Amino acid sequence: MREPLLLLLETATEVCSIGVARGRELLGLQESPPGQDHAAIITLYIEAVMEQAGHALAELDAIVVSDGPGSYTSLRIGAATAKGICFALQKPLLAVDTLQSLAEACKALAPGCRAYCPMIDARRMEVYTALFDEALRRLWDTQAMVLRAEMFQGVPNPVAICGSGAAKALPLFAQGGVHHISLKCSATYLIAQALNAWHRQDFQDIAYYVPMYLKPPNITIPKPRISPA
Amino acid sequence: MSVIILGIESSCDDTAAAIVQDGKVRSNCIAGQEVHRLYGGVVPEAASRAHLSHIVPVVQQAMEQAGVALHQVDAIAFTRGPGLMGSLLVGVSFAKSLALSLQRPLIEVNHLLAHVASNFADPPMPNFPMLCLTVSGGHTQIVQVDDYLDMRPLGQTLDDAAGEAFDKTGKLLGIEYPSGPLIDRLAQQGQARFAFPEPQVPGLDFSFSGLKTSILHFLQKHTAANPDFVKQNLPDICASVQHRIVTILMRKLEMAAAQTGIREVAIAGGVSANSELRRQFQQAGQRLGWKVYIPRLEYCTDNAAMIALAGYFKYLRGDFVAHDVTPMARWSMV
Ligand SMILES: Nc1ncnc2c1ncn2[C@@H]1O[C@H](COP(=O)(O)OP(=O)(O)OP(=O)(O)O)[C@@H](O)[C@H]1O
Numbered sequence: 001m002r003e004p005l006l007l008l009l010e011t012a013t014e015v016c017s018i019g020v021a022r023g024r025e026l027l028g029l030q031e032s033p034p035g036q037d038h039a040a041i042i043t044l045y046i047e048a049v050m051e052q053a054g055h056a057l058a059e060l061d062a063i064v065v066s067d068g069p070g071s072y073t074s075l076r077i078g079a080a081t082a083k084g085i086c087f088a089l090q091k092p093l094l095a096v097d098t099l100q101s102l103a104e105a106c107k108a109l110a111p112g113c114r115a116y117c118p119m120i121d122a123r124r125m126e127v128y129t130a131l132f133d134e135a136l137r138r139l140w141d142t143q144a145m146v147l148r149a150e151m152f153q154g155v156p157n158p159v160a161i162c163g164s165g166a167a168k169a170l171p172l173f174a175q176g177g178v179h180h181i182s183l184k185c186s187a188t189y190l191i192a193q194a195l196n197a198w199h200r201q202d203f204q205d206i207a208y209y210v211p212m213y214l215k216p217p218n219i220t221i222p223k224p225r226i227s228p229a
Numbered sequence: 230m231s232v233i234i235l236g237i238e239s240s241c242d243d244t245a246a247a248i249v250q251d252g253k254v255r256s257n258c259i260a261g262q263e264v265h266r267l268y269g270g271v272v273p274e275a276a277s278r279a280h281l282s283h284i285v286p287v288v289q290q291a292m293e294q295a296g297v298a299l300h301q302v303d304a305i306a307f308t309r310g311p312g313l314m315g316s317l318l319v320g321v322s323f324a325k326s327l328a329l330s331l332q333r334p335l336i337e338v339n340h341l342l343a344h345v346a347s348n349f350a351d352p353p354m355p356n357f358p359m360l361c362l363t364v365s366g367g368h369t370q371i372v373q374v375d376d377y378l379d380m381r382p383l384g385q386t387l388d389d390a391a392g393e394a395f396d397k398t399g400k401l402l403g404i405e406y407p408s409g410p411l412i413d414r415l416a417q418q419g420q421a422r423f424a425f426p427e428p429q430v431p432g433l434d435f436s437f438s439g440l441k442t443s444i445l446h447f448l449q450k451h452t453a454a455n456p457d458f459v460k461q462n463l464p465d466i467c468a469s470v471q472h473r474i475v476t477i478l479m480r481k482l483e484m485a486a487a488q489t490g491i492r493e494v495a496i497a498g499g500v501s502a503n504s505e506l507r508r509q510f511q512q513a514g515q516r517l518g519w520k521v522y523i524p525r526l527e528y529c530t531d532n533a534a535m536i537a538l539a540g541y542f543k544y545l546r547g548d549f550v551a552h553d554v555t556p557m558a559r560w561s562m563v
């Protein structure tokens with residue numbers, strides 16, 4: 001059977017990374033420098049990678065999004081864009097765990113580590129993170145965590161940290177045993193999990209798919225200023 | 230040859246889609262968001278999340294009701310602004326990827342221009358130049374309309390919108406959000422016997438923030454003397470506030486008509502559903518010899534039919550945008 005042709009949308013962080021792959025083979029890639037407005041470039045990048053790949057959108061087998069966690073707004077830009085293509089061309093939608101994709105990429109660069117901890121920048125000293133062992137089995141669930149020097153207590157080292165939240169974490173781990181692997185989210189890293197999902201036929205509902213937000217929206221309920229009737 | 234426009238609107242809390250064929254509305258679908266009632270206003274992050282879940286079903290419904298298939302659509306019109314950035318982004322991103330996938334042109338639409346365009350949905354068509362009072366939850370302005378797409382504001386609110394004045398009053402009275410419709414209903418059983426001061430604003434601009442403060446002081450004063458004041462006088466309070474808001478609006482609209490000599494006059498936006506505004510508007514029309522236009526209710530509150538209509542006129546002009554277009558949270562119509 002022919003390997004699937006996949007459009008890959010990675011918009012969890014400030015990098016807008018768009019790729020197209022036939023099976024494991026990357027056929028086209030466009031990545032923005034940080035700080036670019038995803039909404040301004042995403043469809044232009046899609047057009048560009050399809051041209052690099054020499055395929056029309058209609059030939060795609062599935063659209064793949066990075067599921068998060070990450071920036072709510074940029075995840076939604078990716079998801080809304082993916083839904084438009086899926087809806088217009090009747091294509092299935094696949095969602096890939098962003099942290100796991102980073103952990104896999106990290107292990108490929110630093111294969112000897114005992115644990116892998118991808119981190120995506122959240123506000124202040126918080127990151128979205130999860131921990132994986134040397135075989136990339138999940139040790140911690142995906143969560144929002146405030147960085148602490150002791151967070152890796154009891155975790156076998158060396159631990160590799162990576163992702164957009166890792167740079168601000170590094171100063172906490174001066175005692176050693178923690179390596180920083182410089183790595184940004186990329187559409188390339190979505191391929192392995194996307195193929196798994198494709199073969200499992202693990203498709204998302206195009207109408208109701210939402211990215212992994214992790215937290216409910218922040219709401220403060222205003223108090224009425226006079227006693228209500 | 231027939232022209233079919235798909236319109237998409239996501240500027241605030243409603244996700245909407247509509248089909249306009251040759252200037253006629255074929256479908257007009259909307260998914261509202263009940264969540265915000267609980268919080269007495271629109272929660273931006275909650276609104277953005279809901280748009281993402283509503284957009285596909287709403288567009289699908291608009292296509293089905295119109296009996297139109299996607300490949301028949303000639304162009305995709307979307308609200309670029311003004312509105313909530315996170316909300317707009319969902320509609321804009323979806324519209325762009327639809328346009329790319331279907332290889333159709335994209336048309337950006339200003340939400341305020343579209344409110345005015347809701348007057349072009351049904352005959353009779355207004356003659357130009359026309360004046361339009363646009364009153365909604367987010368905006369209040371008087372616009373001179375020289376052509377379908379050619380318009381400029383003559384005056385606007387310097388602070389709160391008229392709908393906001395209704396909603397904030399409702400909050401003070403413990404009426405659920407959005408409060409405009411209920412204030413309207415309660416007012417019908419009351420007398421406008423409490424006087425609130427008229428703001429002194431030069432020219433054709435509006436101000437509603439002083440009114441809000443005087444209502445607050447009025448309620449504080451009376452509830453201090455009688456804790457049940459609001460409960461005992463709710464219909465009269467509503468009638469009084471509504472009367473004041475509507476007379477503020479009408480005085481400026483009459484002034485604009487007198488200054489410009491224009492006698493084709495329209496209203497648009499969610500607050501144009503208000504029965505007192507409609508009554509005073511019709512009366513002023515008779516008294517001053519205006520030809521008046523009021524869009525159907527479903528085209529007054531946020532909707533996508535008005536986006537698709539404005540998109541239709543832009544299509545005829547070949548007024549398309551490139552794919553690097555991004556939403557504009559603030560965007561004056563000129
Ligand atoms: N019968 C009524 N009387 C007074 N106000 C009303 C009535 N019906 C609706 N409104 C008000 O209209 C507003 C909603 O209108 P609309 O849907 O046009 O506005 P919006 O989405 O808040 O703003 P915008 O169109 O500027 O983005 C609310 O403020 C609501 O209270």
